[in-house]
Amino acid sequence: MEAEVTEPDFDKGQGLIPAVVQDAATGEVLMVAYMNRLSWHKTLETGIATFWSRSRSTLWVKGETSGHVQKVHDIFIDCDNDTVLLKVEQVGGAACHTGYRSCFYRRISRDGDEIVGVKVFRPEEVYK
Amino acid sequence: MEAEVTEPDFDKGQGLIPAVVQDAATGEVLMVAYMNRLSWHKTLETGIATFWSRSRSTLWVKGETSGHVQKVHDIFIDCDNDTVLLKVEQVGGAACHTGYRSCFYRRISRDGDEIVGVKVFRPEEVYK
Numbered sequence: 001m002e003a004e005v006t007e008p009d010f011d012k013g014q015g016l017i018p019a020v021v022q023d024a025a026t027g028e029v030l031m032v033a034y035m036n037r038l039s040w041h042k043t044l045e046t047g048i049a050t051f052w053s054r055s056r057s058t059l060w061v062k063g064e065t066s067g068h069v070q071k072v073h074d075i076f077i078d079c080d081n082d083t084v085l086l087k088v089e090q091v092g093g094a095a096c097h098t099g100y101r102s103c104f105y106r107r108i109s110r111d112g113d114e115i116v117g118v119k120v121f122r123p124e125e126v127y128k
Numbered sequence: 129m130e131a132e133v134t135e136p137d138f139d140k141g142q143g144l145i146p147a148v149v150q151d152a153a154t155g156e157v158l159m160v161a162y163m164n165r166l167s168w169h170k171t172l173e174t175g176i177a178t179f180w181s182r183s184r185s186t187l188w189v190k191g192e193t194s195g196h197v198q199k200v201h202d203i204f205i206d207c208d209n210d211t212v213l214l215k216v217e218q219v220g221g222a223a224c225h226t227g228y229r230s231c232f233y234r235r236i237s238r239d240g241d242e243i244v245g246v247k248v249f250r251p252e253e254v255y256k
Binding site: 004005006018026027028029031032044074075076077078079080083084085097098100103104105106107108109110112113116 | 132133134146148150154155156157159160172202203204205206207208211212213224225226228231232233234235236237238240241244
């Protein structure tokens with residue numbers, strides 16, 4: 001008998017839910033991406049964060065090009081089942097295609113933007 | 129002269145962007161809500177997290193009913209300008225209307241769901 005696992009409510013967002021990805025070790029929020037039902041089940045099955053690319057309309061194993069995959073340690077679901085939170089180990093140390101550890105590398109303030117992120121790799125050396 | 133502040137790209141998500149809310153002190157991810165342009169500017173102006181309620185189609189000052197507002201310490205924007213991250217002080221200690229500190233109080237696993245969150249208040253005592 002299968003244990004009962006809550007299925008996210010994919011209908012609310014036209015088949016997609018946002019997935020927040022957080023570094024399991026440091027708690028840093030790395031990125032937000034989207035999942036459809038297929039990528040949700042792939043993530044559960046494989047333990048590797050798998051999303052739906054809205055721009056390419058395709059299943060997207062994060063890091064399949066760069067090798068910087070995300071090993072999923074824990075998954076949480078929110079109170080109304082329409083958002084999930086993944087705690088991951090970020091292979092390669094950077095989640096962002098720009099080479100920053102987190103996609104949220106710019107801080108906004110009334111005085112303007114400021115780059116506060118840590119750059120881990122140079123994109124031109126990773127995406128060839 | 130006004131300093132240049134990056135404006136999120138509200139067009140991609142039909143006028144809305146997801147906002148991840150993180151506890152500034154502990155790093156715990158508390159919730160995800162949505163902002164339109166109006167709530168974004170209200171948040172910048174007031175320093176109190178203000179969202180757009182998709183279910184009620186109205187501006188939503190988080191905590192206006194319970195008193196559990198979120199004082200914004202820092203705001204970050206992601207690489208493609210379509211998601212923001214707020215680091216906040218959660219007044220009252222709980223972000224979730226269920227009384228849990230975080231909306232992500234359930235952990236998902238192949239063996240089923242498990243409640244792992246910390247309950248801070250009893251909803252029936254806060255929402256009267």
